[in-house]
Amino acid sequence: MGKIISMVNQKGGVGKTTTSINLASSLGLLEKKVLLVDLDPQGNTTTGIGIEKGDLSSSIYDALIENVSPEEAIKKTRFKNLDVIPANINLAGIDIEFLDKSKDNPNFSKGSQLKRVLFKIRDNYDFILIDCPPSLGILTTNALTASDSVLIPVQCEYFALEGIMQLLNTITLARKKLNPKLEIEGVVLTMLDSRTNLGLEVVENVRGFFRERVYDTIIPRLIRLTEAPSHGKPIANYDPTSRGTEAYMNLAKEVIERNAREEKSSR
Secondary structure (H helix, E strand, O other), rough: OOEEEEEOOOOOOHHHHHHHHHHHHHHHHHOOOOOEOOOOOOOOHHHHHHHHHHHHHOHHHHHOOOOOHHHHHEEOOOOOOOOEEOOOHHHHHHHHHHHHHHHHHOOOOOOOOHHHHOOOHHHOOOOEEEOOOOOOOHHHHHHHOOOOOEEEEEOOOOOOOOOHHHHHHHHHHHHHOOOOOOOEEEEEEEOOOOOHHHHHHHHHHHHHHHHHHHEEEEEEEHHHHHHHHHOOHHHHHHOOOOOHHHHHHHHHHHHHHHHHHHHHHHH
């Protein structure tokens, strides 16, 4: 059964989409079968993985409103062991669609549609990664309901911890009301400029706050990482020898090792 992990942070620009794409790709390179779910109406994960949003015959939107089966929404990518359920601007109107569905069908649960979609296909994958929008609305609620855990990217800048308490409160509320098994997968520090004292201070503060939940791997601020999505490629394919490739491969190894330890300890 595949583990479902949501990338969540209501702040924009923290490296959430970059981490979604590159962690998924790196897990695939490490022989894990991965499904990447784009749950952001902007569809940046979709274009960043090399899929043209205008050419889509179906997307996560269609799967959520039950126009297509989950299997029909999945697209193969040209990258090793990596599939994607893409998104486009249609997803921006999902609230209205859910409202209409609820009126027509009293049993329709607008908060658990993604769980329904992924339940049917999770056995086909080792990991399912969900790139959530930078908000705590109905799409993120669906992700939290469907997920086993949450991975939080935190940018190494001044207001890094701003809003984190709200996010943790949301996760706690989701655990109480929607998904009692929801855990924090980990916290990944992103966009570190190691030349600045501020960046290093943020690393220290975040590690002090989250302790063992913070991954050892820190993602550096690199031009090559920002260039790769415009070419529709993960960093490992765009520049295999870059420090960004090394960082995300190391992060993927940490994710695999942590999950192996947890699985072993639960037996």
